[in-house]
Amino acid sequence: xxxLFKNISNLVTCANPEGGPKRGKTQGxxxxxxxxxxxxxxxxxxxxxxxxxxxxxxxxxxxxxxETDCAGKTAMPGFVDxxxxxxxxxxxxxxxEMRISGCSYEEIAAAGGGIKSTVNSVxxxxxxxxxxxxxxxxxxxxxxxxxxxxxxSGYGLDVRNEIKMLEVxxxxxxxxxxxxxxxxxxxxxxxxxxxxxxSDYVDLICYEMIPMIARKNLAVFIDVxxxxxxxxxxxxxxxxxxxxxxxxxxxxxxxQFNTIGGIDAAVELNAISVDHLEVLKKKEIGKLRKTNIIAxxxxxxxxxxxxxxxxxxEIIANGIPAALATDFNPGSSMTENLQTIMSLASVKMKxxxxxxxxxxxxxxxxxxxxxxxxxxxxKGKQSDIxxxxxxSYKDLIYxxxxxxxxxxxxxGKFIVNEL
Ligand code: NIG
Ligand code: FE
Numbered sequence: 346x347x348x349l350f351k352n353i354s355n356l357v358t359c360a361n362p363e364g365g366p367k368r369g370k371t372q373g374x375x376x377x378x379x380x381x382x383x384x385x386x387x388x389x390x391x392x393x394x395x396x397x398x399x400x401x402x403x404x405x406x407x408x409x410x411x412e413t414d415c416a417g418k419t420a421m422p423g424f425v426d427x428x429x430x431x432x433x434x435x436x437x438x439x440x441x442e443m444r445i446s447g448c449s450y451e452e453i454a455a456a457g458g459g460i461k462s463t464v465n466s467v468x469x470x471x472x473x474x475x476x477x478x479x480x481x482x483x484x485x486x487x488x489x490x491x492x493x494x495x496x497x498s499g500y501g502l503d504v505r506n507e508i509k510m511l512e513v514x515x516x517x518x519x520x521x522x523x524x525x526x527x528x529x530x531x532x533x534x535x536x537x538x539x540x541x542x543x544s545d546y547v548d549l550i551c552y553e554m555i556p557m558i559a560r561k562n563l564a565v566f567i568d569v570x571x572x573x574x575x576x577x578x579x580x581x582x583x584x585x586x587x588x589x590x591x592x593x594x595x596x597x598x599x600x601q602f603n604t605i606g607g608i609d610a611a612v613e614l615n616a617i618s619v620d621h622l623e624v625l626k627k628k629e630i631g632k633l634r635k636t637n638i639i640a641x642x643x644x645x646x647x648x649x650x651x652x653x654x655x656x657x658x659e660i661i662a663n664g665i666p667a668a669l670a671t672d673f674n675p676g677s678s679m680t681e682n683l684q685t686i687m688s689l690a691s692v693k694m695k696x697x698x699x700x701x702x703x704x705x706x707x708x709x710x711x712x713x714x715x716x717x718x719x720x721x722x723x724k725g726k727q728s729d730i731x732x733x734x735x736x737s738y739k740d741l742i743y744x745x746x747x748x749x750x751x752x753x754x755x756x757g758k759f760i761v762n763e764l
Pocket of ligand 1: 459460463570598601646672674675676677678
């Protein structure tokens with residue numbers, strides 16, 4: 346079936362004529378068309394002006410087009426959320442309340458809560474039950490416009506349970522009714538499991554988990570929580586380096602609370618992204634310049650933990666491409682809603698609406714190595730399209746706290762339709 350969205354008040358393509366992630370000045374180039382026309386089936390056939398679109402339809406002799414009038418509406422690419430912990434069980438609302446009354450994330454973790462309490466819950470749940478819980482959350486992502494997302498393991502911390510999590514992700518990717526693309530990341534190095542020496546656990550990750558996960562083809566990416574009290578720079582290098590040898594693409598949690606050499610490791614291993622960066626220092630910014638590493642900013646974690654926000658203005662001024670992601674997880678960012686993250690990026694990080702939209706679409710796609718498939722409305726890419734009930738993309742950022750998404754299309758299929 347061929348569809349035509351016509352008379353779109355504001356068609357935002359996030360086109361990428363120069364190629365490469367958007368950085369510096371181009372971080373703000375989103376390429377809009379007023380009264381735009383968007384022709385698509387499973388893939389985008391045409392995005393642009395009416396006259397050229399009509400010509401295209403005539404030349405190709407395309408018949409039986411279903412037309413939708415989109416006056417007063419804004420179309421843009423489906424959001425790409427490049428950092429989520431989609432799969433987990435249990436709630437940490439009790440810890441949340443402890444934090445609100447004054448305990449820090451680090452204090453709670455030191456007292457045996459935090460990641461470890463989610464590990465206990467995940468280990469108790471069957472694959473099937475984890476699948477069902479995660480499927481429900483996926484629906485929340487979709488409702489708010491995310492059509493491609495990453496999902497990490499990291500709450501199993503032993504061979505069986507890390508594999509269980511990755512199998513849930515694989516199944517969800519293959520079977521979810523939305524056709525959403527879910528990219529799997531192995532995050533065995535999220536914390537050291539109780540009762541195990543760290544050096545033994547790092548050995549287990551490198552000698553057993555990575556080879557097995559690679560053999561089963563369960564992870565595209567490998568991630569490490571490079572942080573004081575978790576994994577240091579040398580351990581991070583070893584784990585990411587081993588993953589890379591087995592064909593996984595490195596990315597890492599870095600500079601969330603401390604600077605301990607994560608950026609050096611990322612540069613050395615040519616990571617695809619460095620994520621968090623709340624405490625990123627000038628010197629580390631200098632190291633990221635001129636690399637192709639994406640800075641995946643997660644202001645939901647800053648908000649939820651009530652701490653400092655990543656220095657987005659400096660990051661962009663130094664030509665480092667910025668992406669925005671939810672970091673959806675039970676401990677530090679309990680939201681599936683990337684629109685909320687965009688509002689935070691505006692108010693708290695002073696990113697412009699244009700920079701934000703590129704960060705949540707095309708640069709997110711780069712952070713997941715999906716730039717040829719999604720992240721912009723360009724001919725030949727997947728039809729991952731959002732339609733909002735407002736006349737300008739600026740309203741997406743300005744009008745906060747409500748969800749004005751009316752239509753979401755994933756690979757040509759209408760998965761949200763409130764028209
Ligand atoms: O990205 N920082 C490490 N990992 C998660 C938090 C995980 C948790 O608290 O369960 C994060 O913020
Ligand atoms: Fe995270």
